[in-house]
Amino acid sequence: MRAIILSRNKNVNQLIYTELLLPQLKEGEILVQTKAIGINPIDLKTKNGKGIYPMLQEENPLILGWELSGVVTRSRSEKFDEGDEVFGLINFPGHGKTYAEYVACPASDLVKKPSNRSHFEAAATSLAALTAYQSLVHLGELKSGEKILIHAASGGVGHFAVQIAKHLGAYVVGTSSEKNREFVLSLGADKHLDYKTDALEKEHKDYDIVLDMVGGDTIDRSIPLIKKEGVLISIPSGKNDAVTDKANKNGIKGLKFTVQSDENDMKVIADYLQQGILKPHISKIVEFDAMEEAHAQIASGHTVGKVIVRL
Numbered sequence: 205m206r207a208i209i210l211s212r213n214k215n216v217n218q219l220i221y222t223e224l225l226l227p228q229l230k231e232g233e234i235l236v237q238t239k240a241i242g243i244n245p246i247d248l249k250t251k252n253g254k255g256i257y258p259m260l261q262e263e264n265p266l267i268l269g270w271e272l273s274g275v276v277t278r279s280r281s282e283k284f285d286e287g288d289e290v291f292g293l294i295n296f297p298g299h300g301k302t303y304a305e306y307v308a309c310p311a312s313d314l315v316k317k318p319s320n321r322s323h324f325e326a327a328a329t330s331l332a333a334l335t336a337y338q339s340l341v342h343l344g345e346l347k348s349g350e351k352i353l354i355h356a357a358s359g360g361v362g363h364f365a366v367q368i369a370k371h372l373g374a375y376v377v378g379t380s381s382e383k384n385r386e387f388v389l390s391l392g393a394d395k396h397l398d399y400k401t402d403a404l405e406k407e408h409k410d411y412d413i414v415l416d417m418v419g420g421d422t423i424d425r426s427i428p429l430i431k432k433e434g435v436l437i438s439i440p441s442g443k444n445d446a447v448t449d450k451a452n453k454n455g456i457k458g459l460k461f462t463v464q465s466d467e468n469d470m471k472v473i474a475d476y477l478q479q480g481i482l483k484p485h486i487s488k489i490v491e492f493d494a495m496e497e498a499h500a501q502i503a504s505g506h507t508v509g510k511v512i513v514r515l
């Protein structure tokens with residue numbers, strides 16, 4: 205099968221196209237023929253020696269990628285049969301290996317793809333959608349009527365977070381630059397704020413929750429806007445405690461977060477996708493041969509919605 209491995213050359217990690225044998229299945233796994241892969245900032249961070257790279261660097265071959273949609277071609281699980289169309293977040297945080305024509309996946313990480321949605325839409329609605337769902341529902345415990353500020357509301361995680369927060373009955377304010385104002389409002393946000401202006405400071409205060417996908421200066425600007433005993437959820441923090449410490453020192457609860465592959469949460473996501481509660485926005489589809497193009501788009505920091513790779 206064709207696959208893209210991460211190879212270290214003169215201290216620089218590079219994506220290399222290669223031929224590999226089909227993966228062997230363990231009990232409880234299924235072999236999925238990949239139809240679409242979602243690309244995320246964590247792919248680039250890991251490629252560049254950060255993100256999950258320290259955990260994976262001894263793996264050989266090391267294959268990036270964590271979200272996919274595809275067709276089951278062999279099954280060692282009672283959950284799925286050959287021919288089933290499935291999607292999900294594979295082995296996160298761990299070795300996902302979705303940059304390949306075939307992927308051995310724990311059956312528990314996947315759910316059936318809704319028949320009314322394409323493989324592109326399903327692949328798009330995995331890592332970023334789960335991140336939004338798990339952080340808002342499990343961590344933030346967002347409730348109807350609460351006021352939430354979602355930073356980078358036009359991005360992969362943010363555009364799902366706006367839709368989920370609205371579905372849960374929250375009052376949603378989303379940030380992006382001016383060019384994405386209409387997009388953020390089209391997702392259902394009650395208000396849009398341009399982060400390049402001082403609208404953030406001038407407009408709304410007393411947020412119950414701030415969901416941050418940006419970090420740095422955005423954190424300093426957000427902390428004064430959160431009500432006492434409100435919550436700041438930092439999505440890009442990883443293992444770094446700086447943001448949560450800063451929030452806690454300012455009398456609000458600072459929480460950091462890592463998305464996890466999870467069968468039950470994926471069932472909710474699949475249901476939302478099937479019902480149209482979640483509508484993935486795919487701004488770019490690139491061919492498997494053009495993976496660097498997909499990475500360059502994510503590296504811009506200005507992707508709207510999701511970037512998908514087609515196989």
Ligand SMILES: NC(=O)c1ccc[n+]([C@@H]2O[C@H](COP(=O)([O-])OP(=O)(O)OC[C@H]3O[C@@H](n4cnc5c(N)ncnc54)[C@H](OP(=O)(O)O)[C@@H]3O)[C@@H](O)[C@H]2O)c1
Pocket residue numbers: 244245246331332335355356357358359360361362379380381382383384399417418422439440441442461462463502505506507508509
């Ligand atoms: N902890 C976890 O488990 C987890 C899971 C998923 C993602 N993440 C992390 O979360 C971050 C976001 O991921 P993503 O997939 O949503 O990224 P993304 O899709 O690449 O985000 C791009 C969006 O960010 C907006 N943006 C850029 N700078 C901004 C600013 N200063 N204020 C507000 N919006 C801004 C852009 O809008 P404009 O073009 O209008 O500027 C663009 O639409 C990444 O660091 C990622 O690694 C962590």
